[in-house]
Amino acid sequence: MSVLKGAAVIGQSGGPTSVINASALGCIKTALANENITNVYAAEYGILGILHDRLFDCGKEDPAELDLMKFTPASALGSCRYKLKDPDEDDTDYRRILEIFKKYNIRYFFYNGGNDSMDTCNKVSKYMMKVGYECRIMGIPKTIDNDLIGTDHCPGYASAAKYIATSIAEISRDAHVYETGTIIVFEIMGRNAGWLTAAAALADVCGEGPDLIYLPEITFDMDRFLKEVTEVYEKQKYCIVAVSEGVKDKDGRFISEYGSDLATNTKDVFGHSQMGGLAATLVQYIKNYNGAKTRGIEFSLLQRCAAHCASLTDIEESYASGKAAVECALDGITDKMVGFERPEEGAYECRIKLIDLTAVANAEKTIPRDWINEAGNRMLQPFYDYALPLIQGFPVIPTENGMPRYPRLKKVFANEQ
Numbered sequence: 001m002s003v004l005k006g007a008a009v010i011g012q013s014g015g016p017t018s019v020i021n022a023s024a025l026g027c028i029k030t031a032l033a034n035e036n037i038t039n040v041y042a043a044e045y046g047i048l049g050i051l052h053d054r055l056f057d058c059g060k061e062d063p064a065e066l067d068l069m070k071f072t073p074a075s076a077l078g079s080c081r082y083k084l085k086d087p088d089e090d091d092t093d094y095r096r097i098l099e100i101f102k103k104y105n106i107r108y109f110f111y112n113g114g115n116d117s118m119d120t121c122n123k124v125s126k127y128m129m130k131v132g133y134e135c136r137i138m139g140i141p142k143t144i145d146n147d148l149i150g151t152d153h154c155p156g157y158a159s160a161a162k163y164i165a166t167s168i169a170e171i172s173r174d175a176h177v178y179e180t181g182t183i184i185v186f187e188i189m190g191r192n193a194g195w196l197t198a199a200a201a202l203a204d205v206c207g208e209g210p211d212l213i214y215l216p217e218i219t220f221d222m223d224r225f226l227k228e229v230t231e232v233y234e235k236q237k238y239c240i241v242a243v244s245e246g247v248k249d250k251d252g253r254f255i256s257e258y259g260s261d262l263a264t265n266t267k268d269v270f271g272h273s274q275m276g277g278l279a280a281t282l283v284q285y286i287k288n289y290n291g292a293k294t295r296g297i298e299f300s301l302l303q304r305c306a307a308h309c310a311s312l313t314d315i316e317e318s319y320a321s322g323k324a325a326v327e328c329a330l331d332g333i334t335d336k337m338v339g340f341e342r343p344e345e346g347a348y349e350c351r352i353k354l355i356d357l358t359a360v361a362n363a364e365k366t367i368p369r370d371w372i373n374e375a376g377n378r379m380l381q382p383f384y385d386y387a388l389p390l391i392q393g394f395p396v397i398p399t400e401n402g403m404p405r406y407p408r409l410k411k412v413f414a415n416e417q
Contacts, residue, residue: 004134005036006107008326009055011043012075012142013082013113013120017156018163018307019318020112020142021069021076026322027110027140028058028066034330037108041414046080046113047120050100051093053415060412068407070319071397073307076407083116084123087130094127101128101135104414108136108329112322114143114154115362118337122357125335136329139337139357140322144304146195149363150355151339155321156304158314158390161199163306164188164299165391168200169208171297172240180293181237183229183286187279187298191246192216193366196303200242201379202387210240217366218376220247220255225282226289228377233292245278256281308404312393317350324352348389 008031010024024042031040040058043049058066069076087094100106111121118139125137141148146157168186175182188197194215203209211232214220232239247255259281279296286294321338328336336354343349371383398405 002332003036004107004136004332005038006105007039007041008037008108008110009041009043009050009104009106010077010110010112010140011046011049012077012079013046013111013117014079014142015114015144015304016073016075016079017142017144017304018073018159018310019156019314020074021072022315022318023112023140023142023155023322024077025066025069026319026324027112027326028322030323030326031108032059034326036330037326038105039414041104041106042077044411044413045078046117047082047084047097047111047124048080049078051096053100053103055100055104055414056409056411057414057417061409065407065409068398068405070315071307071310071395071404072406073305076409081116082120084120087123087127091127094124097124098128098131098133101133107134108326110138110140110322110325110329112140112142114141114145115148115360115364117142118148118357119361121337122335122361125357129335136332136334137357138325138329138334139360140325141337141339142318144196145190145193147193147364147366148337148339149360149365150337151353152341152350153390155314155318157195158387159306159310160189160196160303161202161387162311162314162391163303163309164196164199165202165205166309167299167302168210168240168242169203169206172203172208172210175238175240181233183233183239183241183292183294185241185243185279185282185286185294185296186210187245187296188242189299189303190216190244192364194244195367197242197244198367198371198379198383199387201383202391204384205388210242212239212241212377213379214241214243214247214377215367215372216244216246216248217369218247218372219250221249222255222258222285226285229286230290230292233290241282243278243282247278259284308397310395311391312395313350313390315395320350320352328354
C-alpha cells in the first residue's frame with residue numbers, strides 16, 4: 001500500500017443526534033494525530049461547505065474545546081439536507097467538489113450521516129474514481145432511526161432510545177397519581193422503521209412500559225386501535241400508548257393525514273414529507289370514541305438532542321466509528337461505511353465492520369416481524385435482548401454554572417487565512 005499524503009475533510013449531514021459530535025471528534029482527533037494527514041478541515045453545513053469553500057481548520061481549535069464535542073448534541077460542524085444530482089445528468093456540483101479538493105489537496109473525505117448522507121458519500125466516491133482523483137472516502141454512520149442496512153445498530157439510536165424509554169417511564173408514573181384515569185398517546189419518530197417507537201418497551205424494565213405499541217412495520221387499523229385502547233382503559237383506568245409517526249393504513253395512507261392533508265405539505269429535497277400531528281389526531285379519535293380524558297405527547301426534536309440522557313455505550317461506540325473511519329482510510333480502504341456487528345452468542349461486544357457504500361445508500365432496515373407479537377401491538381423478547389445492551393451507562397457531562405458546557409469553536413476558515 002502506498003502512503004497517501006494530503007488533507008482530510010469531514011462533514012456532517014441530515015438530522016443530528018445527541019452523539020454525532022462524538023463520531024466527528026473521533027475522526028478529527030485521529031486525523032490530527034497522523035503525520036500523513038497534512039491538514040484537517042471541517043465543512044460548514046456538510047457538503048454545502050465544500051461547494052461554498054467554507055472549510056474551517058480543526059488544527060486551529062483549542063484541543064480542550066474540541067474534546068467537549070464528545071458530550072454535545074446537534075451538529076457542531078453544521079448540517080444540511082442537500083441532494084446531489086446524478087453526475088451523468090448534471091456534474092456541476094461534482095466538478096466544484098473536485099476543484100475544492102484539489103485547491104486544498106484533500107485526499108481524505110469523511111461524511112457523517114444517515115441514509116441520504118451515505119448516498120451523497122457514495123456519489124462523491126464513485127465520481128472521484130471515475131475522474132481518477134485519488135481520494136479515500138469513508139462514511140461514518142449516524143441516525144436515531146437505526147435503519148441503515150448492514151450494521152447491527154447505528155450511532156445515535158441508543159441515546160434516543162434511552163431518552164424515549166426514560167421519558168415514558170417518568171410520564172407513566174405521573175399518569176397514575178390521580179384517581180381519575182387518563183389515556184396518553186406518545187408520538188415517536190420513525191417514518192418507515194419503528195426502532196425508536198419499539199424502544200418505548202424498554203420502560204418495562206422499571207415497570208412503566210406502554211400498554212400498546214404501534215409500528216410502521218404493521219398495518220394500522222383505526223377501528224382495532226380504538227377497541228384495543230378502550231379495552232385496556234376500561235380494565236385498568238389508564239392506558240399508555242406509543243405510536244410511530246409513520247404508521248399507515250391498508251391503503252398506504254399515513255394516519256397523520258386523517259387530521260390534516262399531509263399530501264400538500266412541502267417535501268424536502270429527498271422527497272420526504274414532514275411528519276407530525278399524529279398524536280393530536282389519535283387523541284381526537286379516542287375522545288370521540290370513548291370520551292376518556294386523553295393527552296397526546298409528541299417528543300419531536302427532544303428525542304434526537306437529549307444529550308443529558310445519552311447512553312455512555314452509544315457515546316463510546318460513536319467515537320470509535322469516527323476513529324475507525326480514519327484508520328481504515330489510512331490503511332488504503334475507501335468507498336466503505338463503518339458499521340457495527342456483535343457476536344451471535346455470549347456477552348455483548350461491539351465490533352467494527354465495513355459495508356460497501358453502494359449497498360447502504362438509500363436502503364432501510366426495519367424491525368423483524370418475529371420481534372413483534374402476533375397482534376402487532378407489543379414487542380417480544382428478542383427486541384429487549386437486542387436493545388438493552390445499547391443503552392447502558394450514563395456519561396459524566398462537563399458543566400458550567402449548573403448547565404452543560406458546550407464547545408466554543410473558533411471556526412477559522414481556510415479561505416480567510
